Amino acid sequence: MKITKRRPDPFFYEGKKEVGILLIHGFTGSPAELSLLGKFLHQTGYTVYAPLLAGHGKTPEEMKKTNKDDWWNSVLEAYEHLKQKGYDRIIAIGLSMGGILALKLAMEKPLLAVIPMAAPIFVHDRRVALTRWLKYFITYSVKEKKEEHIESQLASYDRVPVICVESLHKLIKEVKVSLNKVGIPTLVIQGMNDETVVPESANYIFNNINSTLKEIKWYHQSTHIITLDNEREKLFEDIRLFLERVSK
Known part of the structure; x- marks a missing residue:
């Protein structure tokens, strides 16, 4: 699939299957980072909805x-x-913070997977744990750019509000201690070259959820925005196969 620059707008694609896919983007990101995956899933027949989380897609200001409760x-x-559209069978797929939110949703709402x-x-950046103090001295931190084939596709902020990083840290801790509440089919996905998330995160999630049906997939040539990276087509196919398995 060719990558082109996209807008941060939410998208909804109606499909023929009775399963609805909820795509949740990451911290400071937008549905743009999930656009290719969304189109792929729609082409295979699924209804796909990727909302824009509160505070995203506008300005860092x-x-x-906003905070974790708003997201x-x-x-x-x-x-x-x-649900209002008539989809009682819903699968949540989330990238980065979106993955944490998807796991939280699996703890609190009925999901198929x-x-x-x-x-x-x-995470690699140890300053994240210090944001409860740093927020008093630094308002924004500069966000590092991704490789061009990824950056050209993103619609995200170049500055990160430090107070929001603190809220994200709290969200991660909340989900981390409650992973045993996840008991539905789960596919854990992780790139080995992730510059943001320590890959061991995937093993921690896999080992601490209570799902009987659970899988973990590693992508050895992929960085953090795995949905736009070099192994994205393999990723999409792995997701398709898992969805077929759990939605029969």
Whole structure:
């Protein structure tokens, strides 16, 4: 699939199957990072909805006004939107923070399955744990750019509100201690070259959920935004096969 620059807008694609797919983007990101996956899943017959989380897709100043509760409420609203559209069988797929939110959704709402991709339990940047103090001295931190084939596809912020990083850290800790509440079919996905999330996060999730049906997939040539990286077509096919298995 060819990659082209996209907007941060949410998208909804109606499919023929009775399963609705909820795609949840990452921290400071947008549905753009899930656009190729969304189109692929729609082409295979699924209804796909990728909402824009609160505070995202506008400006870092707007995001600064939001926190984990606002992002979570965006996910709940999206879930209810799919229910109102008549989809009682819903599968949540999330990237990065979206993966953490997808796992939280699996703890609190009926889902057919959940797929966390590059979900952060442990992160490379140790400053994340210090944001409760750093927020008093630094308002924004500069976000490093990705490789061109990924960056050209993104619609994300170049600055990160430090107070929002603190809220993300709290969200991760909340989900981490409650992973045993996840008991539905789960596909854990992780790139080995992830520059943001420590890959061991995937093993931690896999080992601490209570799902009888659970799989873990590793991608040895992929970085954090795995949905846009070099192994994306393999990733999409692995997701398709898992969805077929759990939605029969």
